[in-house]
Amino acid sequence: KQEVTQIPAALSVPEGENLVLNCSFTDSAIYNLQWFRQDPGKGLTSLLLIQSSQREQTSGRLNASLDKSSGRSTLYIAASQPGDSATYLCAVFSGGYNKLIFGAGTRLAVHP
Amino acid sequence: KAGVTQTPRYLIKTRGQQVTLSCSPISGHRSVSWYQQTPGQGLQFLFEYFSETQRNKGNFPGRFSGRQFSNSRSEMNVSTLELGDSALYLCASSSPFRTAEDEQFFGPGTRLTVL
Numbered sequence: 001k002q003e004v005t006q007i008p009a010a011l012s013v014p015e016g017e018n019l020v021l022n023c024s025f026t027d028s029a030i031y032n033l034q035w036f037r038q039d040p041g042k043g044l045t046s047l048l049l050i051q052s053s054q055r056e057q058t059s060g061r062l063n064a065s066l067d068k069s070s071g072r073s074t075l076y077i078a079a080s081q082p083g084d085s086a087t088y089l090c091a092v093f094s095g096g097y098n099k100l101i102f103g104a105g106t107r108l109a110v111h112p
Numbered sequence: 113k114a115g116v117t118q119t120p121r122y123l124i125k126t127r128g129q130q131v132t133l134s135c136s137p138i139s140g141h142r143s144v145s146w147y148q149q150t151p152g153q154g155l156q157f158l159f160e161y162f163s164e165t166q167r168n169k170g171n172f173p174g175r176f177s178g179r180q181f182s183n184s185r186s187e188m189n190v191s192t193l194e195l196g197d198s199a200l201y202l203c204a205s206s207s208p209f210r211t212a213e214d215e216q217f218f219g220p221g222t223r224l225t226v227l
Contacts, residue, residue, distance in 0.1 A: 035217065043116075043202055044218035089155070098145045098206055098216060099144040099168050 002027045002094050006103035013080060013110055021075040022031045023090035028068045035064050035075050038087045038105070047088075048075070049088045080110045115138065116205050116219035124225045130191040133222045137184050137205030144186040145216065146178060149200040160199075161186055190224075198226045 003026045013019060023033070030053045036044040048057045048064040050073065056065040063076040073090060087107045091100040117136045125131050140163075146158040157170040161180035178188040179227050190197055200221045207214035 035216070041200075043118075043220040044204075046215055046217060047224060049215040091155075095174070098143055098160045099170070099205075100145075100147075100155075100173045100203070101157075104154050 002030075002092060002101045004092055004101050004103035006088075006090060008076055008106060010107040011109070013108075015082060015112050016062045017080050017081060017110075019077040019080055019108070021088050021090075021108070023073040023103055024073070025073075025092050027094055030068065030092045031074050033066055033090060033096065034100065035062075035073075036089045036091065037107050038089060040087075045091065058089050064099075070085050070086075072098075077108075078102060080108075082110050082112055084108060085110050094106070116203055116217055118201075118203050118219040118222050120196070120219065120222060122223045122225075124163075124227065126227050127193055127195060129193050130165060130189065131193060131224060132189045133201055133203075133224075135188075135203030135205075135219060137186070137203075138217055141205035141207065141217075142184050143206045144180060144184065145204045146186070146188050147202045147204065149202060151199075155159075155202070158188065162198045193226045195216050195226050197224065202223055 005024045006024045034049045036046040052055050052068045061078040066073045087105040087106045091102045113132040119134045143162045147155050149155045160168040164180045175191045180186045204216040204218045204220045206216045
């Protein structure tokens with residue numbers, strides 16, 4: 001049974017810091033991994049999708065890496081800003097028609 | 113291109129009632145998935161529909177059901193509501209192709225409160 005863990009659960013940093021959010025999964029047989037952002041009370045915004053054959057994806061100040069063999073992914077946020085404050089969720093797809101398995105998320109607060 | 117839309121955005125019901133939530137996917141997307149998000153259990157998969165057929169179902173009681181129409185819009189229904197059904201219900205749509213490996217796009221959710 002696939003399980004997804006995110007560390008840390010919460011993070012508070014001053015503006016400008018570079019951050020690393022971690023995601024681990026127990027079954028390395030995944031098709032893809034997706035990172036999302038969720039603002040309080042809102043839906044999920046897709047940030048990055050990494051296919052199983054890829055090692056990393058980049059979008060602006062965000063970079064996500066994937067190491068299937070070790071069951072890990074990291075989301076790197078460069079030069080953090082207060083607007084980055086949100087909960088970041090990672091989810092893996094390992095089969096079963098669009099059934100994503102989510103981690104519990106990392107709640108990020110970036111203060112000026 | 114319009115995103116995934118969900119209606120209503122907020123609902124308040126009492127125990128024992130039933131509720132229907134609606135989701136309209138991104139134009140051209142034929143797969144719609146539903147998730148329940150609660151503080152205690154996080155995000156959990158409910159079911160997925162493609163071309164009006166349920167292809168996958170999560171571990172939820174039979175009180176939770178859904179359907180998809182020919183225009184890909186989907187509804188989910190919860191009967192005999194319980195306090196524990198209070199949650200944010202999220203809908204996601206993905207690829208027009210018959211694959212299951214594509215990026216999923218989520219709607220804003222419907223916040224259901226059961227009193």
